[in-house]
């Protein structure tokens with residue numbers, strides 16, 4: 001399977017900065033087919049801009065969240081149909097920052113994943129343990145609980161999701177899980193997917209958490225690491241392209 005390298009810009013960017021960043025990425029690719037599939041998950045207001053800049057390029061685009069509701073009186077929410085209107089291929093759901101700062105529970109995350117799939121957008125489902133949970137020996141239990149909620153909700157469509165293992169203690173901290181630590185959790189997730197779908201090998205399981213140009217190759221060389229979800233390093237064209245090339 002081709003690896004998938006997805007950028008998560010988080011709440012960063014401006015019209016001018018986005019244009020410069022995307023143009024630098026496209027220039028860097030120089031019209032060649034990238035070594036892995038690529039996507040950029042950007043703040044919702046910039047989706048039309050990204051659609052314009054990336055149309056016809058090998059880089060897909062997506063959102064960082066999606067409503068669990070279809071439409072109606074949900075002030076501030078963005079529906080999957082709206083994401084589709086702007087050509088989104090992906091929507092991140094259940095990022096730890098949303099779980100932590102916006103109170104998103106496993107049930108809410110699962111509903112978002114289900115809504116995204118039903119609307120034709122691939123959810124990138126984030127799971128991951130906090131430092132306290134890791135130190136208490138609960139890593140496996142936590143990520144399995146988080147993924148189980150999503151599998152329960154999407155049922156026979158499980159092979160169509162993307163999973164991202166993002167240990168909370170590694171996000172934006174410069175502390176990466178070692179390739180062995182990450183692989184261990186990815187293998188657990190793959191086994192869980194295998195019990196739920198006939199095609200667990202079709203599910204991309206991305207690693208995220210301080211993945212950068214220097215450590216990407218060793219992480220991406222692991223058997224069950226099928227790509228990356230990249231925060232900070234996706235804001236620098238050269239670093240992001242280096243990670244994409246490391247996936248080869």
Ligand code: PGA
Pocket residue numbers: 008166170171172173174208209210211229230231232233
């Ligand atoms: P980071 O973020 O690469 O900056 O650690 C990853 C993420 O939160 O998706």
